[in-house]
Every structure is written in C-alpha cells, then in structure tokens.
Amino acid sequence: MITGQRQRNWWKVICLVVLFLFITVSGLLASRFLVDEPVRYADDEDHFKYGSLGGEREAGFPYWIWKALPRVCTAQLPDGRRYPGQEYKALGFLYEGEKLLPVGMSMRRHLGLDRVFLNCAACHASTVRETPVTEPRIYTGMPAHRLNLMAFERFLFDCAKSAAFSPDLIIPAIQELGGGLNLFDQFVVYPLAVHLMRARLVMLDQRLSFMLDKGPTREWGPGRVDTFAFAKALLNFRMDDIPLREQVGVVDFPSIWLQKPRIGMQLHWDGNNTSLEERNRSAAFGAGATAPTLDRSAMKRVENWLLAREPPPYPFPIDQRVAAKGAPIYRRYCAGCHGISGRNFTDDRVGKVVPIADINTDPYRLDSYTYDLAVNQNLLYAGNENPDERFSHFRKTNGYANMPLDGIWLRAPYLHNGSVPTLRDLLEPRSKRPTKFYRGYDVYDQQRVGFVSTVNQEQGHHFFLFNTTDDKGRSLPGNGRDGHEGARYGTELPETDKVALIEHLKTF
Ligand code: HEC
Numbered sequence: 001m002i003t004g005q006r007q008r009n010w011w012k013v014i015c016l017v018v019l020f021l022f023i024t025v026s027g028l029l030a031s032r033f034l035v036d037e038p039v040r041y042a043d044d045e046d047h048f049k050y051g052s053l054g055g056e057r058e059a060g061f062p063y064w065i066w067k068a069l070p071r072v073c074t075a076q077l078p079d080g081r082r083y084p085g086q087e088y089k090a091l092g093f094l095y096e097g098e099k100l101l102p103v104g105m106s107m108r109r110h111l112g113l114d115r116v117f118l119n120c121a122a123c124h125a126s127t128v129r130e131t132p133v134t135e136p137r138i139y140t141g142m143p144a145h146r147l148n149l150m151a152f153e154r155f156l157f158d159c160a161k162s163a164a165f166s167p168d169l170i171i172p173a174i175q176e177l178g179g180g181l182n183l184f185d186q187f188v189v190y191p192l193a194v195h196l197m198r199a200r201l202v203m204l205d206q207r208l209s210f211m212l213d214k215g216p217t218r219e220w221g222p223g224r225v226d227t228f229a230f231a232k233a234l235l236n237f238r239m240d241d242i243p244l245r246e247q248v249g250v251v252d253f254p255s256i257w258l259q260k261p262r263i264g265m266q267l268h269w270d271g272n273n274t275s276l277e278e279r280n281r282s283a284a285f286g287a288g289a290t291a292p293t294l295d296r297s298a299m300k301r302v303e304n305w306l307l308a309r310e311p312p313p314y315p316f317p318i319d320q321r322v323a324a325k326g327a328p329i330y331r332r333y334c335a336g337c338h339g340i341s342g343r344n345f346t347d348d349r350v351g352k353v354v355p356i357a358d359i360n361t362d363p364y365r366l367d368s369y370t371y372d373l374a375v376n377q378n379l380l381y382a383g384n385e386n387p388d389e390r391f392s393h394f395r396k397t398n399g400y401a402n403m404p405l406d407g408i409w410l411r412a413p414y415l416h417n418g419s420v421p422t423l424r425d426l427l428e429p430r431s432k433r434p435t436k437f438y439r440g441y442d443v444y445d446q447q448r449v450g451f452v453s454t455v456n457q458e459q460g461h462h463f464f465l466f467n468t469t470d471d472k473g474r475s476l477p478g479n480g481r482d483g484h485e486g487a488r489y490g491t492e493l494p495e496t497d498k499v500a501l502i503e504h505l506k507t508f
C-alpha cells in the first residue's frame with residue numbers, strides 16, 4: 001500500500017517536472033522564434049529611410065549574414081574593401097555617419113533573427129554635392145541615382161554560388177564582426193539560415209538570369225531598374241521565349257513627392273495605373289512585401305507622408321531676372337503637358353498619356369508592359385482575404401505619361417530611361433545629345449542642370465559609362481536618347497530662350 005502510494009507520488013513529480021521543462025523550453029523557443037517586431041522610428045522621415053514595411057518576413061536577409069558577406073566574398077565585391085564596415089557603398093548604397101544600415105534598408109526581428117531588406121528609400125532617396133570637396137546632402141524622395149541594383153543582385157547571386165557561401169566561413173566572419181553568437185546560434189540557427197538563404201538566392205538567380213547575363217549593353221547602371229522583370233519572373237513568364245522588345249523594361253527611378261495633387265493621374269512612366277494605393281502596394285513588391293507580409297500600418301504611414309511631402313528647393317543661386325524671362329516660355333510650350341508650375345499641376349493634359357508616335361522616346365519600357373502581364377498581375381494579390389486589395393487598375397497604355405515637374409532639378413538624368421544627362425541636353429535634338437556619359441556621380445552641374453556626367457571616376461571609385469547607341473549609332477534597347485524633340489518640346493528655341501527656360505525650371 002505505502003510503496004504504491006509513493007510510486008504514484010513519484011510519477012506526479014516526474015510529470016510535473018517534464019511539464020515544467022516543456023513549458024519553459026517552448027516558452028524560450030517561442031520568445032526567441034515567434035517574436036515579430038520591427039525597429040521603430042518616431043520621426044516620419046526616419047521611418048521612410050529605415051522603417052520596415054514587412055518585406056523582411058519573407059525576403060529579409062539575416063542581418064549578420066548580410067553584414068559578413070562582403071568579407072567572405074571579397075572576390076565578388078573587390079571594391080568593398082575601400083569602405084571597411086560600409087562595404088555596400090561600393091554598390092551605391094548611402095550611409096549616414098556610422099549607422100549600421102544604409103539608407104533604404106530596414107530591420108525586423110523575425111523567426112529568431114534580426115532580418116534586413118530594402119524599403120522605399122533604397123530607390124527613392126539619394127545625395128547631392130555642390131563640389132567634390134563639400135559634404136554630400138541626403139534628399140529623400142529623389143531618385144536613387146547612385147544605387148546600382150543590378151550590381152547588388154549580381155553580388156548576392158555570385159556570392160551564393162561560390163564556395164565561400166558556407167557556414168564554415170560565414171559564421172567565423174560574423175564572430176569577428178562582433179556578432180556574439182551563442183552555441184545554439186553557431187551550430188543550429190545560423191548554419192540553417194545560411195543554407196536557406198543560399199538556396200533562395202540560387203533559385204532567384206536562375207529566374208532572373210534572362211536579364212542579368214546579357215552583356216554590357218544590357219547593364220542597368222546606377223539609378224535604373226527593370227520595373228516588371230521581377231513580377232514576370234515571379235509569375236513564371238518564359239522570358240527567353242518572348243521578343244526582345246518585351247524583355248527589356250528598364251527605367252530611371254522617379255521622384256515621389258507630392259502624391260496628393262497627383263491623385264487621379266495616370267502614373268508610372270507609361271501611365272498604366274491611376275490608383276494611388278494600388279501603385280503603392282505594387283511598389284511594396286520592390287521592398288519585398290506581398291499580401292501576406294505587408295505591414296499595412298507602416299505602409300500607410302509612408303503613404304500619408306508622401307501625400308504632402310514637398311521637393312527640396314534648388315539650393316544654389318538662381319538668376320531671378322533670367323528665370324522670370326523663362327516663365328512665359330514655359331507657359332507657352334510646356335505647361336499644357338506638365339502643369340502650370342512646380343506646385344500647381346492643373347492643366348488638361350497633365351497626368352495623361354502622350355502616344356508613342358508623338359513623344360517618340362525609347363519604346364522598350366512601354367512594350368515590356370504587356371496585356372498578358374496586366375491580366376496576370378491581378379494574380380499577385382489574389383487569394384488575399386481582402387478583395388479591395390486585389391490589383392484592378394493596371395491598364396496597358398500606348399505611350400508615356402505627362403508628369404508634373406516638381407523638383408525637376410533633382411530628377412536627372414532625364415526621360416523615363418534616364419538617357420539624357422541634363423536639362424540643357426534635353427532641350428537639344430537627339431543629334432546633339434551626348435551619345436554616352438557617366439552615371440553615378442553626385443556633384444551638381446549648375447550650368448547644364450543635372451549631375452556632372454563627364455567624369456569617369458573619383459578617388460578610384462569608377463562611375464558607370466552609359467551608352468545610348470551601338471557603334472553604328474543605333475539606339476540600344478532601353479537606352480535610346482530619342483524623342484521629346486521638335487518645336488513643341490522646346491528643342492528649336494533660340495539659345496537665350498533655352499537658358500531662360502532652364503533658369504525658370506530651377507524654381508520648380
Ligand atoms: C527597387 C526599387 C524601388 C523600390 C524599393 C520602390 N520603388 Fe517606387 N518606383 C520604382 C520605379 C523603378 C518606379 C517607376 C516604375 C515605372 O513606371 O516603370 C517607381 C514608381 C513609384 C511611384 C510612381 C511615381 C510616378 O510619378 O509615376 C511611386 C508613388 C512610388 N514608386 C512609391 C514607392 C513607395 C511608397 C515605395 C515603398 C513601398 C517604393 N516606391 C519602393 C522603384 C522602386
């Protein structure tokens with residue numbers, strides 16, 4: 001009797017201990033692996049620059065792996081050594097002071113790791129310098145004219161395919177960088193994370209190879225990206241089977257200030273969408289966020305901020321007398337399509353599409369957006385419990401859209417494909433526009449209005465040589481400097497009128 005009673009008590013104790021251990025361990029695991037918490041920013045502009053939109057949940061790189069990659073893959077990023085601790089500068093990323101992450105990268109604690117990915121500012125913020133010896137100034141909302149996204153993708157893919165992308169090299173590199181990984185991290189969590197990241201990058205490399213391995217004339221260069229290539233790859237389009245004119249859809253990053261007065265306009269370079277929210281959800285793809293992962297309140301905060309965000313005023317001297325002479329020229333020639341001024345966008349044709357036969361600029365971006373894609377794109381947010389979020393406003397158009405010119409001084413190089421370096425060059429006919437020029441320098445050219453584009457390097461950092469034509473003078477796919485030319489586009493104005501018009505555009 002007594003022994004039986006004792007045995008039962010023993011069992012109770014053992015069960016309780018096991019239960020206790022189970023609860024503690026699962027509690028520990030849960031507190032480690034179930035946390036989903038972004039790094040938050042009180043200031044709206046900081047939220048734009050560094051805030052998470054949820055993309056890390058699916059696409060995020062573990063911070064420490066991302067940080068260690070330039071160290072283990074020095075062969076794939078040789079220029080990274082020029083910027084110890086901020087190696088990604090070699091690819092055109094910007095850093096403020098000693099911050100851990102570049103502008104345009106956000107962090108979220110998710111699946112037990114600090115994960116990082118791009119946000120809107122990666123493609124929509126950049127810098128300007130007055131001279132080579134002055135400090136760069138960061139402007140949010142301007143095109144990221146220095147970021148070389150193709151080079152970033154290639155670095156990640158080449159690194160993933162190399163022998164260096166292994167826990168044996170990456171984990172010690174993380175420890176050297178001060179990662180302080182404990183034994184569980186070193187032997188379980190990070191080896192698994194390295195393998196998952198590698199598998200994912202190799203898969204993406206295969207899907208995107210149709211645009212990455214096409215030789216120097218198909219390089220985007222800094223400040224440009226192929227808008228719909230990624231969506232096509234996700235939708236499994238057979239990219240090698242489609243004609244060249246649908247394969248190349250490369251564009252210059254646009255500015256994104258003052259969204260409120262743009263409500264109802266046909267936006268995107270080809271004017272293919274009139275819904276602000278839908279465009280933003282589509283833009284969130286660029287930040288890795290899809291229907292299940294998008295952090296809607298964080299997105300709303302960016303959206304609201306952009307509604308009234310103004311472009312920064314031109315910071316250099318303006319000759320007001322000359323600018324005043326340019327005002328009537330602008331009103332006569334340009335206002336009907338581009339709006340009354342840099343702040344007042346009302347005019348009948350603003351935000352409408354000019355047919356390609358009239359505007360005559362490079363046709364590739366227009367043709368790359370196909371009926372097929374317009375139809376299939378609706379699938380990207382389908383299956384989403386909220387039907388209001390499905391894409392329903394995308395349309396195939398027949399040209400490029402008239403857009404307001406607010407902050408136009410910061411939007412160089414010009415045209416949808418960034419093929420014309422300065423405003424002065426845009427007011428020349430094609431035959432007098434530069435056939436090649438350098439992209440990626442942030443020193444400002446106050447005479448021609450745009451970035452200095454004739455310098456090939458600065459202290460060993462080489463800029464990208466952008467070719468508009470092949471050696472026979474024919475426009476290269478996606479790079480043509482054609483169009484927006486003729487009397488109504490201002491290219492036949494007398495010299496003094498061009499100078500006055502450009503001075504006036506500095507006030508926008
Ligand atoms: C990977 C780079 C990238 C990221 C990240 C990105 N964008 Fe963009 N964005 C672009 C490009 C390129 C276009 C032009 C697309 C086109 O028309 O071909 C664009 C267009 C836009 C436009 C329309 C501009 C116009 O006047 O037509 C808005 C608004 C915009 N983006 C907002 C955002 C917001 C908000 C985010 C963050 C959620 C974001 N973008 C993230 C590259 C990016």
Ligand code: HEC
Nearest residue numbers: 333334337354359361400401402411414415416488489490
């Ligand atoms: C018939 C309508 C029309 C007229 C008139 C017109 N434009 Fe444009 N403009 C456009 C369109 C459409 C685009 C986009 C073309 C493209 O990117 O392929 C554009 C692009 C531009 C851009 C490049 C914007 C950027 O962000 O890169 C500038 C600058 C510009 N126009 C200035 C002017 C000036 C100055 C005048 C007057 C001399 C003028 N435009 C007259 C329709 C017009």
